[in-house]
Amino acid sequence: MEQQVKRVPYGVSDFVSVIEQNQYYVDKTMFLPDLEKQPDNLFFIRPRRFGKSIFLSMLYSYYDCNQKNKFETLFGDLWIGKHPTSLQGTYQVLFLDFSxxxxxxxxxxxxxxxxxxxxxxxxxxxxxxxxxxxxxxxxxxxxxxxxxxxxxxxxxxxxxxQLYLIIDEYxxxxxxxxxxxxxxxxxxxxxxxxxxxxxxxxxxx
Structure with a gap:
């Protein structure tokens, strides 16, 4: 049987769309427990096209209290799906994109x-x-x-x-x-x- 090849979501920064459309996703959810141990104000500096925006989109979906019931659908096949933290789905999230x-x-x-x-x-x-x-x-x-x-x-x-602020393209x-x-x-x-x-x-x- 021919194995289905997932599409690479180049330029796509919406985590939910990538997961729901079964596109290729590099799982970085194993870093969430470490992030939660850091100070409240985090500053991500990475090169362009390094996946910052989709990572922030993933944070939004993970911590948003309105998406708490979608956890299994969105994260079930990812690392965090088997190792959820106590903060999952506990925040009201404001997502800003200054671009x-x-x-x-x-x-x-x-x-x-x-x-x-x-x-x-x-x-x-x-x-x-x-x-x-x-x-x-x-x-x-x-x-x-x-x-x-x-x-x-x-x-x-x-x-x-609990409020959570995410700013992309700051x-x-x-x-x-x-x-x-x-x-x-x-x-x-x-x-x-x-x-x-x-x-x-x-x-x-």
Whole structure:
């Protein structure tokens, strides 16, 4: 019988799609127990096309409380499927992709706010069962991402929700700025009171 050869998902960064379509996947789930022993803020630096994005997508699926019941389907054939950790499916996960933020330098901060607002609105809709309809409406009524985030943090702290933030392509647009506008502009948005630095301060709480 001819053995079926799995397709290589070149350029595909969605873990769920790769697994559900039975595409070739390099299992790196054996590193999850080690990652959980590390400090809370992890920083992955690897070459391009090294699999960072699909690894982050895998983390999302593994820790997302809304995907807890899909564990066997998604991870059953992987290492972690036989060695699950206690944190599997226990987080509300916010997944951000900063490569989606584009635009001219003079409207970049506005674009950043718009993108984060969309993602935070989607986040509370995704976990509406935890926040309740009134809080969801309140959060979505805010026009600044910082205000939305503040409410989410307050509710999560009061109700002891576990939050997990994943940022993919964190340096995508800053590299573009550095290359196209120079070090002075890059420094202005990433240092001191620069809005990009402020974004990370807000997420740290």
């Amino acid at each position: 989606q933020i584009t635009g001219k330098i003079d409207i970049l901060e506005e674009r950043f706010n718009a993108y984060l607002c969309i993602k935070l609105d989607s986040f509370v809709e995704q976990y509406a069962a935890y926040y309740g309809s009134e809080k969801v409406v309140e959060i979505k009524s805010k026009t600044e991402y910082a205000d939305k985030l503040q409410i989410i943090f307050e509710v999560a702290k009061a109700k002891q929700f 340096d995508n647009f800053t590299n573009v700025i550095l290359n196209e506008h120079g070090e002075k502009v890059y420094h202005a948005i990433t240092h001191a009171d620069g809005f990009y630095r402020d974004v990370f301060k807000k997420f740290k709480g």
